[in-house]
Amino acid sequence: xxxxxxxxxxxxxxxxxxxxxxxxxxxxxxxxxxxxxxxxxxxxxxxxxxxxxxxxxxxxxxxxxxxxxxxxxxxxxxxxxxxxxxxxxxxxxxxxxxxxxxxxxxxxxxxxxxxxxxxxxxxxxxxxxxxxxxxxxxxxxxxxxxxxxxxxxxxxxxxxxxxxxxxxxxxxxxxxxxxxxxxxxxxxxxxxxxxxxxxxxxxxxxxxxxxxxxxxxxxxxxxxxxxx
Numbered sequence: 001x002x003x004x005x006x007x008x009x010x011x012x013x014x015x016x017x018x019x020x021x022x023x024x025x026x027x028x029x030x031x032x033x034x035x036x037x038x039x040x041x042x043x044x045x046x047x048x049x050x051x052x053x054x055x056x057x058x059x060x061x062x063x064x065x066x067x068x069x070x071x072x073x074x075x076x077x078x079x080x081x082x083x084x085x086x087x088x089x090x091x092x093x094x095x096x097x098x099x100x101x102x103x104x105x106x107x108x109x110x111x112x113x114x115x116x117x118x119x120x121x122x123x124x125x126x127x128x129x130x131x132x133x134x135x136x137x138x139x140x141x142x143x144x145x146x147x148x149x150x151x152x153x154x155x156x157x158x159x160x161x162x163x164x165x166x167x168x169x170x171x172x173x174x175x176x177x178x179x180x181x182x183x184x185x186x187x188x189x190x191x192x193x194x195x196x197x198x199x200x201x202x203x204x205x206x207x208x209x210x211x212x213x214x215x216x217x218x219x220x221x222x223x224x225x226x227x228x
Contacts, residue, residue: 052147070097085119086112117166127180131160133211134185141205142189151197155190183215 047055064071073096079089092106111126113119124132135158146153161184168176189198206212 049147049150050143050153052144054147057144057148072096082110082122084112085117086110086122127162127164130180130215131162131183134183134209134215135160137209137211138185138187138202138205141209142201145204145208146191146193146201149197149201151191151193151201153189153191155188157188159186160184161186 047053073094075091075094077089077091079087081087087110089109089111090106091103091109093100093102095101109129110123111129112122113125114121117125119125139156139158142156143153162180163182164180165173165176167173169178187202189201191198
């Protein structure tokens with residue numbers, strides 16, 4: 001999920017977040033963004049482009065500009081242990097635009113470890129879900145930005161790789177961080193715009209991506225325990 005709440009017609013870019021903000025930084029590299037020039041969002045003449053209703057997109061931007069508090073959201077995941085390293089999360093309720101809301105359906109996701117990591121492979125690992133979240137967030141942002149800039153996309157593909165040393169999470173080497181040591185995102189994009197403008201979509205989505213920000217900046221995490 002990317003943040004596109006900047007005012008129309010203005011330069012909405014910002015430098016990518018500094019991945020060295022933690023003691024054990026995750027180095028995140030997104031290819032196909034070099035040599036781009038930040039662009040301003042300009043309204044498309046088509047109402048719907050890339051599956052995005054641009055009229056609704058701009059109306060949302062204007063509404064949030066008039067009432068900034070409407071942009072305060074809280075997303076939630078409810079998780080329950082199943083067995084071994086297998087757990088199941090449900091996502092259905094959230095808070096946004098001043099009230100409690102629900103998705104049109106409840107989403108269910110299973111997570112597990114592969115057999116080589118003492119699991120039964122009932123689902124992707126939690127760390128793989130992080131890679132999926134990053135790819136999905138960047139891609140969604142690109143679709144919105146392209147629609148706003150009047151660019152029609154015909155194909156967007158990406159591969160996200162995360163390098164991890166399990167000596168950290170297994171507690172065998174305190175010098176090794178628990179999480180990813182590096183993440184690389186590789187995009188392949190096709191559309192009705194020159195290559196430099198397509199690359200600029202990636203750069204702008206990276207600059208406004210919520211998940212990219214979560215990964216590359218420290219986010220306060222509070223863990224509360226109710227034990228019986």
